Amino acid sequence: MQRRMTWKEFCFILPLLLLVSVFSLYPIVSSFVYTLFDYQTNKQSKNALYTGPVLNASLYAEDCDYLVHYLKKDVETVDASDRATLQTMMDTLAGQHALYADEKSTVTLSGDTGSQIAALIAQTRRTVETLGARYPDLRIVQKAPTLLDEMETCLITGNFVGLSQYGTLFQDTRFGQAVGSTFLFTIISVALELVLGMALALVMDKAIRGIGMVRTTALIPWAIPTAVSALIWCYLYDGTSGIVAALFTRLGIIASPELLLTTQGGTMFAAILADVWKTTPYMALLLLAGLQVIDRGLYESSAIDGAGAVRTFTSITLPLLKPSMLVALLFRTLDAFRVYDLIAVLTKGTPETLSIYAYKMMIGQSNYGYGSVIVVAMFALVALIAFVYVKVLGAELIRE
Amino acid sequence: MTTIPLTQPIPNRKPRPRGRTLMWALIAAFIAVNLFPFLWVLVTSFKPGSEIYGAETAFRLIAINPTVGNYRTVIDKGILHSIVNSVIVSGSTTLYVVLVASMSAYIIARCFFRGKVALMSLILGISMFPQMIIVGPIFNMFYQLKLLNSYWVARAYSTITLPSAVWIMVAHFKRIPLSVEEAAKIDGCSQWQTLWKVIFPMAAPGVFTTAIMTFIAAWNEYLLTLTLNSVKDYQTVPVAINALRTQFSILWGEITAATIVVVIPTLAIVLLFQKQIVSGITSGAVKE
Numbered sequence A: 001m002q003r004r005m006t007w008k009e010f011c012f013i014l015p016l017l018l019l020v021s022v023f024s025l026y027p028i029v030s031s032f033v034y035t036l037f038d039y040q041t042n043k044q045s046k047n048a049l050y051t052g053p054v055l056n057a058s059l060y061a062e063d064c065d066y067l068v069h070y071l072k073k074d075v076e077t078v079d080a081s082d083r084a085t086l087q088t089m090m091d092t093l094a095g096q097h098a099l100y101a102d103e104k105s106t107v108t109l110s111g112d113t114g115s116q117i118a119a120l121i122a123q124t125r126r127t128v129e130t131l132g133a134r135y136p137d138l139r140i141v142q143k144a145p146t147l148l149d150e151m152e153t154c155l156i157t158g159n160f161v162g163l164s165q166y167g168t169l170f171q172d173t174r175f176g177q178a179v180g181s182t183f184l185f186t187i188i189s190v191a192l193e194l195v196l197g198m199a200l201a202l203v204m205d206k207a208i209r210g211i212g213m214v215r216t217t218a219l220i221p222w223a224i225p226t227a228v229s230a231l232i233w234c235y236l237y238d239g240t241s242g243i244v245a246a247l248f249t250r251l252g253i254i255a256s257p258e259l260l261l262t263t264q265g266g267t268m269f270a271a272i273l274a275d276v277w278k279t280t281p282y283m284a285l286l287l288l289a290g291l292q293v294i295d296r297g298l299y300e301s302s303a304i305d306g307a308g309a310v311r312t313f314t315s316i317t318l319p320l321l322k323p324s325m326l327v328a329l330l331f332r333t334l335d336a337f338r339v340y341d342l343i344a345v346l347t348k349g350t351p352e353t354l355s356i357y358a359y360k361m362m363i364g365q366s367n368y369g370y371g372s373v374i375v376v377a378m379f380a381l382v383a384l385i386a387f388v389y390v391k392v393l394g395a396e397l398i399r400e
Numbered sequence B: 001m002t003t004i005p006l007t008q009p010i011p012n013r014k015p016r017p018r019g020r021t022l023m024w025a026l027i028a029a030f031i032a033v034n035l036f037p038f039l040w041v042l043v044t045s046f047k048p049g050s051e052i053y054g055a056e057t058a059f060r061l062i063a064i065n066p067t068v069g070n071y072r073t074v075i076d077k078g079i080l081h082s083i084v085n086s087v088i089v090s091g092s093t094t095l096y097v098v099l100v101a102s103m104s105a106y107i108i109a110r111c112f113f114r115g116k117v118a119l120m121s122l123i124l125g126i127s128m129f130p131q132m133i134i135v136g137p138i139f140n141m142f143y144q145l146k147l148l149n150s151y152w153v154a155r156a157y158s159t160i161t162l163p164s165a166v167w168i169m170v171a172h173f174k175r176i177p178l179s180v181e182e183a184a185k186i187d188g189c190s191q192w193q194t195l196w197k198v199i200f201p202m203a204a205p206g207v208f209t210t211a212i213m214t215f216i217a218a219w220n221e222y223l224l225t226l227t228l229n230s231v232k233d234y235q236t237v238p239v240a241i242n243a244l245r246t247q248f249s250i251l252w253g254e255i256t257a258a259t260i261v262v263v264i265p266t267l268a269i270v271l272l273f274q275k276q277i278v279s280g281i282t283s284g285a286v287k288e
Helices: A007-034 A057-077 A080-100 A113-134 A139-154 A164-171 A173-206 A211-223 A226-236 A243-251 A257-261 A264-292 A296-304 A309-337 A341-347 A354-364 A368-392 B017-045 B049-053 B069-076 B079-110 B116-128 B132-144 B158-175 B178-186 B191-220 B223-228 B237-243 B252-282
Strands: A054-056 A106-108
Touching: A007 A368, A007 B079, A007 B116, A007 B132, A007 B158, A054 A057, A054 A113, A054 A139, A057 A080, A057 A139, A080 A113, A113 A139, A164 A368, A173 A211, A173 A264, A173 A309, A173 A354, A173 A368, A173 B017, A211 A264, A211 B017, A211 B252, A226 A243, A226 A264, A226 A341, A226 B017, A226 B237, A226 B252, A243 A257, A257 A264, A264 A309, A264 A341, A264 B017, A264 B252, A296 A309, A309 A368, A341 A354, A354 A368, A354 B132, A368 B132, B017 B252, B049 B252, B069 B079, B069 B252, B079 B116, B079 B158, B079 B191, B079 B237, B079 B252, B116 B158, B132 B223, B158 B191, B178 B191, B191 B252, B223 B237, B237 B252
Parallel strands: none
Antiparallel strands: A054 A106
């Protein structure tokens, strides 16, 4: 009889729920929200999510204060007829400064405050220009243009763009190429890993002596950080001192050693080989675990029935291994699909897979909005792959 | 699964010699391919720069003038400090992840509650989605909390390590028969006593396996550290070793020496705990 949930039991899973919420769910939801904004952290007017007009109040107030400071001196030096104009301007700007001086950063503008501020800036600019014709040496005439330009940037119109960035995705050929490269990399790597891993697992299932040695060496490539093993391969593939590049050239697989890391096809081949090297042993261990739970009696009875090795494999091993194999394949496919470390280290980003493209867009170009759109597209593709495995192929992940 | 009863003993047939030779050849080839990159890196790490790049000497197995200079240089450049960083970050990740995962896995394995399948699906889903989706928001979160360039990166690792930790622990708790708990209850154990004195000792191998797997996953993490810790003082091994590559030239002597240094802890873990690692890799993946 299973226990029911009380508050005491709930306390036990609370830390899990908290960590998952803060470090997984919140970021995922945030990424979805980012996709709705033209969010670029290197542009002052787009570096946060603004649904409506916003004023960078602290900077605006500071600029107003500077203008007032210059005007104070200027009021004394102009003719009596212009004094009133400057005095009014000074009072207005001082009023604006007083209004926003206490704000820490940005304030949301309501109603037509935004257009009022814009009008005020334009009005000030015109007045200063007319004054400039007669008093070219006034401090305000010299300083105001730059300050007014800056004040204009403080006035931020919203950067909410709705779903329009998803539309951009469909016209983005670079995205299309990234999808193609990612699928090519995933399908070839996983297929090779499955075939080689299966061969290795069958051998390990038979051999009694030496299996410990094989298992230990199998774990090493898997356990090494990908960023380190990619660096090792980067050396082996090197055009001048890489032994694998030299060997492949000698064997006639490539025309010249530097092609491996400099051409499109070469980098794809190099990345797949490095991935297969790293994960075939892992795949073999997963398949081996699946093989070892198959009842040995079945092999014996198939031997009695006179079935050959091939027949035994297709009629007994494969069908019984299918559940473990599908789960292993699903995890490997999703793992290969999000490949980042390997390619980022090996070639600094070619072939450009989806993860690489998204990272360049977000961190490299500070374009979080469009970068998140790419990531969300990846998310959708991952969901699609998982759906195909679970619903179409029948991979069983959760049993209750 | 049913076993077909045998009416007569089957003679233990040995594989044919040709098949056996092929099998051993395959095993030998596998081991050779698996280990060659490391051996070659080891060979290069003792070569002076002139021998690494020279056409005549680049592919020599043994250096003409072997040197430990590469090792001295990378140690001067602080590679050992990055190992310390990795130990701190991975160690603290392991501690809290194992604690949180075993607590919740026990409840998931033992209790009935609504939304349990949903919770398990959520955890599984998190382990499947591309990690890239959390990078932007996590960077912003750490920036706002002023936690960039600190050991706090370990908290963000929970996204990567928690799901599989919970998964492995649930599989282990389910293997402990419920009757053990009932027996403890009959013998007069309170709920807490049952948990601490009976269940957790029995779950110890599972906890250990989870700890090893979590530690390796945290040790190997690259993307989050790369993004969150740009300052060298807090970089872990995978990021620090890649920072040895300079803009214009790659000093393979230093990189190979650094590789050998940073791979030693991983090798030690694999050799010492391979049984736990294999059980960690395969738990949850095999339908028993």
